[in-house]
Amino acid sequence: MTVPLRPPRRLVEITVDGEAVRVPEGDTILDACAAAGKDIPTLCYGDTLTPKNACRVCVVEVEGARTLAPACSRKAEPGMVVGTETERARHSRKVVLELLASSVDMSTTPRAAEWIDEYGADPDRFGPDAATVAQPAKVDNELYVRDYSKCILCYKCVDACGDQWQNSFAIAVSGRGFDATISTEFDAPLTDSACVYCGNCVEVCPTGALSFKTEFDMRAAGTWNEDEQTQTTTICSYCGVGCNLTLHVQENRIVKVTSPHDNPVTHGNLCIKGRFGFQHVQNVGASADG
Amino acid sequence: MDLRFRDAEPTAEERAAVDALLGEPETGWEGGARTEDDLRFAAAPAEERRDQLLPALHAVNDRVGWISEGALDYICRRLGVPPAEAYSVATFYSLLSVEPRPPRVLHVCTDLACQARGADKVRRDVEAQLGPAGTSWQPSPCLGVCERAPAALALQAGEHPTATVYGDADFSDPSSFDWISPEEDTPDVPGVFGDDPVRAAVPQAGDPRLVLLRRVGVVDPASLDDYRATGGYAALRRAFELGPGGVIREVLEAGLVGRGGAAFPTGRKWEATARQFDRPHYLVCNADESEPGTFKDRVVMEGDPYALVEAMTVAGYATGCARGYLYIRGEYPRATRRLEHAIATARARGLLGEDILGQGFAFDIEIRRGAGAYICGEETAIFNSIEGYRGEPRSKPPFPVEKGLFGKPTVVNNVETLVNVLPILEQGAAAYAAVGTGGSTGTKLFCVSGTVQRPGLYELPFGATLGDLLALAGGATGALRAVLLGGAAGAFVRGDELDIPLTFEGTRAAGATLGSGVILVLDDTVELPPFLLRIAEFFRDESCGQCVPCRVGTVRQEEALHRLTKRRSAGDLVLLREVGQAMRDASICGLGQTAWNAVESAIDRLGVFAEEAS
Numbered sequence: 001m002t003v004p005l006r007p008p009r010r011l012v013e014i015t016v017d018g019e020a021v022r023v024p025e026g027d028t029i030l031d032a033c034a035a036a037g038k039d040i041p042t043l044c045y046g047d048t049l050t051p052k053n054a055c056r057v058c059v060v061e062v063e064g065a066r067t068l069a070p071a072c073s074r075k076a077e078p079g080m081v082v083g084t085e086t087e088r089a090r091h092s093r094k095v096v097l098e099l100l101a102s103s104v105d106m107s108t109t110p111r112a113a114e115w116i117d118e119y120g121a122d123p124d125r126f127g128p129d130a131a132t133v134a135q136p137a138k139v140d141n142e143l144y145v146r147d148y149s150k151c152i153l154c155y156k157c158v159d160a161c162g163d164q165w166q167n168s169f170a171i172a173v174s175g176r177g178f179d180a181t182i183s184t185e186f187d188a189p190l191t192d193s194a195c196v197y198c199g200n201c202v203e204v205c206p207t208g209a210l211s212f213k214t215e216f217d218m219r220a221a222g223t224w225n226e227d228e229q230t231q232t233t234t235i236c237s238y239c240g241v242g243c244n245l246t247l248h249v250q251e252n253r254i255v256k257v258t259s260p261h262d263n264p265v266t267h268g269n270l271c272i273k274g275r276f277g278f279q280h281v282q283n284v285g286a287s288a289d290g
Numbered sequence: 291m292d293l294r295f296r297d298a299e300p301t302a303e304e305r306a307a308v309d310a311l312l313g314e315p316e317t318g319w320e321g322g323a324r325t326e327d328d329l330r331f332a333a334a335p336a337e338e339r340r341d342q343l344l345p346a347l348h349a350v351n352d353r354v355g356w357i358s359e360g361a362l363d364y365i366c367r368r369l370g371v372p373p374a375e376a377y378s379v380a381t382f383y384s385l386l387s388v389e390p391r392p393p394r395v396l397h398v399c400t401d402l403a404c405q406a407r408g409a410d411k412v413r414r415d416v417e418a419q420l421g422p423a424g425t426s427w428q429p430s431p432c433l434g435v436c437e438r439a440p441a442a443l444a445l446q447a448g449e450h451p452t453a454t455v456y457g458d459a460d461f462s463d464p465s466s467f468d469w470i471s472p473e474e475d476t477p478d479v480p481g482v483f484g485d486d487p488v489r490a491a492v493p494q495a496g497d498p499r500l501v502l503l504r505r506v507g508v509v510d511p512a513s514l515d516d517y518r519a520t521g522g523y524a525a526l527r528r529a530f531e532l533g534p535g536g537v538i539r540e541v542l543e544a545g546l547v548g549r550g551g552a553a554f555p556t557g558r559k560w561e562a563t564a565r566q567f568d569r570p571h572y573l574v575c576n577a578d579e580s581e582p583g584t585f586k587d588r589v590v591m592e593g594d595p596y597a598l599v600e601a602m603t604v605a606g607y608a609t610g611c612a613r614g615y616l617y618i619r620g621e622y623p624r625a626t627r628r629l630e631h632a633i634a635t636a637r638a639r640g641l642l643g644e645d646i647l648g649q650g651f652a653f654d655i656e657i658r659r660g661a662g663a664y665i666c667g668e669e670t671a672i673f674n675s676i677e678g679y680r681g682e683p684r685s686k687p688p689f690p691v692e693k694g695l696f697g698k699p700t701v702v703n704n705v706e707t708l709v710n711v712l713p714i715l716e717q718g719a720a721a722y723a724a725v726g727t728g729g730s731t732g733t734k735l736f737c738v739s740g741t742v743q744r745p746g747l748y749e750l751p752f753g754a755t756l757g758d759l760l761a762l763a764g765g766a767t768g769a770l771r772a773v774l775l776g777g778a779a780g781a782f783v784r785g786d787e788l789d790i791p792l793t794f795e796g797t798r799a800a801g802a803t804l805g806s807g808v809i810l811v812l813d814d815t816v817e818l819p820p821f822l823l824r825i826a827e828f829f830r831d832e833s834c835g836q837c838v839p840c841r842v843g844t845v846r847q848e849e850a851l852h853r854l855t856k857r858r859s860a861g862d863l864v865l866l867r868e869v870g871q872a873m874r875d876a877s878i879c880g881l882g883q884t885a886w887n888a889v890e891s892a893i894d895r896l897g898v899f900a901e902e903a904s
Contacts (some may be wrong), residue, residue: 095872099842169372180835194294
């Protein structure tokens with residue numbers, strides 16, 4: 001596979017935690033932190049999407065700025081002095097994690113538990129009556145499930161469905177403030193909406209609020225076990241584009257399909273056939289029997 | 291764009307409302323009657339008109355009272371907007387409804403200034419007569435009628451929508467609800483503002499020392515001739531003499547800073563916009579005055595609308611804008627009507643349009659109505675709202691002077707800021723700067739409300755103290771307990787801190803803020819904990835929901851205050867402080883960053899919750 005090279009860019013030098021880091025012009029603080037080997041937590045940041053900087057868990061302290069800056073979207077500027085582990089930055093990250101974990105079910109968010117531990121966050125401090133976004137999962141089709149009690153409103157599914165990738169515009173944020181949710185028009189079921197079931201929203205969801213129906217059902221039955229799963233990347237055989245599929249297999253059955261984000265053509269996006277059209281692989285025996 | 295619609299049909303009334311705004315649809319593809327021609331080719335709406343989304347939603351909401359699936363679908367076809375996005379925009383604004391409701395809805399202000407003056411009783415009376423809130427009435431954030439608190443606003447949908455503002459509202463008599471019967475349209479119900487509410491709002495009206503308010507309540511706000519006879523359009527002529535650069539120099543030398551709350555130097559903003567190569571440049575006048583306790587821009591717009599038209603023209607000339615948007619909050623029907631009239635008159639008389647005063651300068655103003663969202667007063671949220679998106683703030687950088695409205699260089703100024711430009715040009719920068727203090731030049735409008743003898747809009751030179759202003763307003767009605775400076779996003783000061791100078795630097799030194807000029811007086815009849823709760827409730831309601839610290843933080847702040855009003859707890863005070871600090875440090879915009887200010891100052895300065903905490 002050939003990866004297209006970007007034209008060379010001028011380097012800018014910034015200081016991250018006292019250490020000089022040189023990054024290409026236009027890179028973000030997060031890029032610079034990655035270059036310096038810093039592990040900054042992120043949730044709403046997506047490697048294939050324009051940063052929305054909504055979750056604020058990646059905030060860092062930039063010297064001379066009144067407020068903290070979101071590392072994921074703030075561009076590195078020459079001479080910038082960034083502190084990733086200052087008291088203010090750590091405090092805000094801790095509180096953001098507390099606010100999120102106290103209002104949203106983060107049980108399927110990768111690394112959430114690790115960060116809560118690392119920052120000493122205590123989501124229970126707001127008491128048993130703290131408002132949450134708990135609600136029944138929306139199961140309105142056979143392919144994927146929307147469990148908005150796990151939704152942190154990162155906007156990634158909306159962006160993936162909209163003009164950044166799929167251009168279907170089936171979903172958007174409706175309502176305002178704490179009552180805001182991701183919704184179709186008039187909260188119609190997906191089957192009545194503009195959804196084309198590409199599953200690119202599921203691909204970018206950072207919390208598991210959007211999941212394959214197979215995964216949702218297996219989790220409900222207690223049979224979901226990621227440790228037993230293998231991942232195999234192959235090429236979709238439906239058409240000539242040749243998208244990469246990563247098949248997640250548990251007990252010799254495909255349980256979910258993702259796509260590598262670093263693919264220079266598809267950037268992790270698929271269509272309904274690649275994403276969900278795997279049933280025929282495992283229904284062979286069943287149909288022969290029937 | 292390949293859009294999918296759900297084929298809900300609009301009613302004839304809904305269709306007529308949208309067509310009155312957008313014109314008849316040209317093809318079946320845009321929602322018109324399908325003809326054979328339509329089947330020969332597929333056509334998208336002719337041009338990008340996303341920015342007409344909010345006006346179209348308003349049109350239906352004004353006509354029917356709410357927006358049905360059929361109406362939304364039709365709007366989307368006409369504008370080429372995805373239904374999910376139009377729904378997301380419609381549900382963002384509190385004045386728009388996507389659920390059926392009666393054509394007449396009463397909005398009862400329960401916000402700070404009204405709460406201090408009996409809003410709870412009004413609310414109980416209304417509830418007793420109309421039942422639970424939600425359909426025919428709803429509690430409302432500040433309606434900007436604080437000088438006549440408690441206030442209410444009735445909005446009547448129909449072919450000719452009407453709005454009725456109630457000052458000193460009293461709904462204890464059941465007959466005050468006679469308008470509920472749909473046949474009767476009685477826009478002039480008792481309790482409505484008299485003929486000259488503007489004069490009543492300005493206790494100093496007619497005082498020769500007034501600068502910004504000199505015409506308010508004195509000159510007929512509808513008459514362009516009266517405006518010109520009292521010095522109107524002298525500033526624009528002077529501007530044409532000076533040239534754009536000269537105007538900016540005057541504004542810079544005058545030391546004018548923004549009056550909306552942030553106090554940014556206006557001249558620097560203008561200079562930065564003017565020198566951008568990218569074209570066109572836009573001017574946005576921020577009249578989405580929604581800070582609880584603020585009504586200054588409303589009074590200026592109602593009492594001296596031509597001044598704003600002239601000031602916007604000057605600003606457009608200085609910064610190279612051919613178009614200015616005047617974004618007025620939806621709760622200001624009278625100001626909107628006055629400005630519509632003033633703009634139309636100015637246009638007819640050659641003071642707006644292609645060739646203003648024969649100087650070859652082209653400039654025009656378009657009014658955009660807000661629809662009930664405090665956040666749209668944020669300088670980048672206002673762009674999203676005008677463009678037809680949810681009024682969520684954008685992240686900065688890039689700043690508006692580089693990429694603002696429609697991605698173009700934009701200068702955003704508050705109403706009061708703009709009208710200050712007129713005296714600067716009339717008197718000259720030096721004379722203007724001679725008034726006030728070194729750091730705060732000119733005069734300032736103060737919105738005095740709450741438990742005070744003579745609430746109203748006052749104009750004083752910078753440098754007067756809080757005590758001077760309160761003396762002018764007749765003092766508190768009872769024993770003065772505290773004053774909220776700057777509104778819900780501001781800070782409390784104690785009743786014994788009356789020597790604080792009302793300047794940007796003076797209030798800052800005192801650990802407070804001038805904000806938008808709110809002086810909300812609280813005497814000993816006002817219970818502070820419920821007042822703080824209302825502040826917290828305001829921010830929870832008005833948070834756009836984009837960033838976590840504000841979306842969840844404002845909820846947790848309100849919950850902790852609820853607990854504290856019942857039982858003092860040191861743990862909850864620590865929790866408030868920690869959440870408050872994160873909101874201040876990590877929120878995207880000023881709403882979240884200031885949502886904890888007033889509560890913090892009440893705890894630290896007034897000692898609320900202190901007595902029994904352990």
